[in-house]
Amino acid sequence: MSLQNTILGFLQLESTTGYMLKKRIEGSVGSFWTVTQSQIYRELKALETAKLVKVKVVPQDGKPSQKVYTITALGKESFQQWLAKPMEPFVLRHPLLLRFVFAAELHPERLDTLLDDYSQKLTQTLSEYEERLNAVKIFSLARSKRESTIWKLSIENGITWCKAELSWIEKARKELSQ
Amino acid sequence: MSLQNTILGFLQLESTTGYMLKKRIEGSVGSFWTVTQSQIYRELKALETAKLVKVKVVPQDGKPSQKVYTITALGKESFQQWLAKPMEPFVLRHPLLLRFVFAAELHPERLDTLLDDYSQKLTQTLSEYEERLNAVKIFSLARSKRESTIWKLSIENGITWCKAELSWIEKARKELSQ
DNA sequence: GGACCCATGTAAATAGTTACATGATTGC
DNA sequence: GCAATCATGTAACTATTTACATGGGTCC
Numbered sequence: 144m145s146l147q148n149t150i151l152g153f154l155q156l157e158s159t160t161g162y163m164l165k166k167r168i169e170g171s172v173g174s175f176w177t178v179t180q181s182q183i184y185r186e187l188k189a190l191e192t193a194k195l196v197k198v199k200v201v202p203q204d205g206k207p208s209q210k211v212y213t214i215t216a217l218g219k220e221s222f223q224q225w226l227a228k229p230m231e232p233f234v235l236r237h238p239l240l241l242r243f244v245f246a247a248e249l250h251p252e253r254l255d256t257l258l259d260d261y262s263q264k265l266t267q268t269l270s271e272y273e274e275r276l277n278a279v280k281i282f283s284l285a286r287s288k289r290e291s292t293i294w295k296l297s298i299e300n301g302i303t304w305c306k307a308e309l310s311w312i313e314k315a316r317k318e319l320s321q
Numbered sequence: 322m323s324l325q326n327t328i329l330g331f332l333q334l335e336s337t338t339g340y341m342l343k344k345r346i347e348g349s350v351g352s353f354w355t356v357t358q359s360q361i362y363r364e365l366k367a368l369e370t371a372k373l374v375k376v377k378v379v380p381q382d383g384k385p386s387q388k389v390y391t392i393t394a395l396g397k398e399s400f401q402q403w404l405a406k407p408m409e410p411f412v413l414r415h416p417l418l419l420r421f422v423f424a425a426e427l428h429p430e431r432l433d434t435l436l437d438d439y440s441q442k443l444t445q446t447l448s449e450y451e452e453r454l455n456a457v458k459i460f461s462l463a464r465s466k467r468e469s470t471i472w473k474l475s476i477e478n479g480i481t482w483c484k485a486e487l488s489w490i491e492k493a494r495k496e497l498s499q
Numbered sequence: 500g501g502a503c504c505c506a507t508g509t510a511a512a513t514a515g516t517t518a519c520a521t522g523a524t525t526g527c
Numbered sequence: 528g529c530a531a532t533c534a535t536g537t538a539a540c541t542a543t544t545t546a547c548a549t550g551g552g553t554c555c
Contacts, residue, residue: 247468290425307485
């Protein structure tokens with residue numbers, strides 16, 4: 144459901160192909176939602192069957208033809224409903240933490256290495272987010288001041304989370320080395 | 322894989338039934354990993370086939386008999402390997418944020434309500450974590466000082482995350498109300 | 500009598516990942 | 528010639544969720 148609506152959300156910005164949708168999803172919400180190419184094509188098919196999108200095959204000279212997807216009126220309606228409906232409670236699955244609780248069974252140095260790796264990845268992710276905040280390109284696509292505020296805030300959520308996680312790791316490593 | 326190893330991790334603490342495993346997983350790692358009853362029984366079957374656990378049917382007078390699962394030597398070995406192996410990169414799927422990026426399409430008051438609901442849930446989750454930190458019962462199961470430090474830290478991770486998320490929501494609501 | 504806990508499971512649907520397969524164009 | 532990008536898709540597998548189904552015991 145989430146992925147179908149993500150696709151609808153992107154098609155609301157612009158009609159495009161499955162290939163481009165994947166690129167765009169990865170480059171934006173990719174930091175808090177994953178998507179594979181097979182999923183995109185499967186969900187596009189489902190959306191088409193449900194008449195939420197329509198396709199136009201665009202032949203190109205030389206190149207293989209494109210399938211350009213467009214959101215329908217029904218699609219827009221269904222998307223609005225999804226946007227407005229109350230959030231169900233959710234759990235953020237955290238594979239590192241899942242291992243961490245069992246880590247008493249692990250050599251202390253090994254655990255420290257795992258935490259260190261994780262903190263390095265986080266530091267990198269953090270700087271990517273910070274770069275993205277300064278990327279004018281992203282915000283130029285926004286259709287309103289409010290939309291660009293929202294996009295900025297969603298990147299800031301990632302930044303806040305990275306910093307929280309990094310400060311936790313620091314604390315954890317300190318306590319575990321004693 | 323994660324779930325199978327979670328089961329092994331719990332069986333390492335104590336041999337028990339599928340039913341109890343579900344209770345225990347929910348009551349501990351439940352805040353960052355979900356599990357359903359059908360999954361438990363399926364994974365137990367798979368673990369049994371792989372000889373990582375063994376079963377003993379314990380008949381009870383009156384009550385239906387239990388299937389008590391015990392980790393095998395092979396299971397312990399496989400669990401250790403999982404614990405020590407390097408973490409693959411992962412994405413924390415965040416359904417609220419996924420909606421949030423599209424929220425320019427939403428009535429401002431509706432968005433504010435969604436954020437408010439979320440912050441209320443978080444506040445409740447936060448106080449549950451804080452209670453859990455003081456629950457002597459949990460920590461009495463720890464087999465070492467280090468294990469109880471690890472468990473405490475994992476709860477603190479949740480607390481850190483809740484606080485980060487709450488401060489982000491406050492900021493977001495402020496900026497969006499202007 | 501009804502709700503809830505203990506305890507087991509199956510069936511079916513939905514979601515997500517990995518691997519395979521094709522074919523043109525562009526740049527090194 | 529080889530790798531990368533654009534662009535499509537299928538097949539098979541793994542993971543996850545929801546719903547159905549059974550049956551005893553306890554508590555009110």
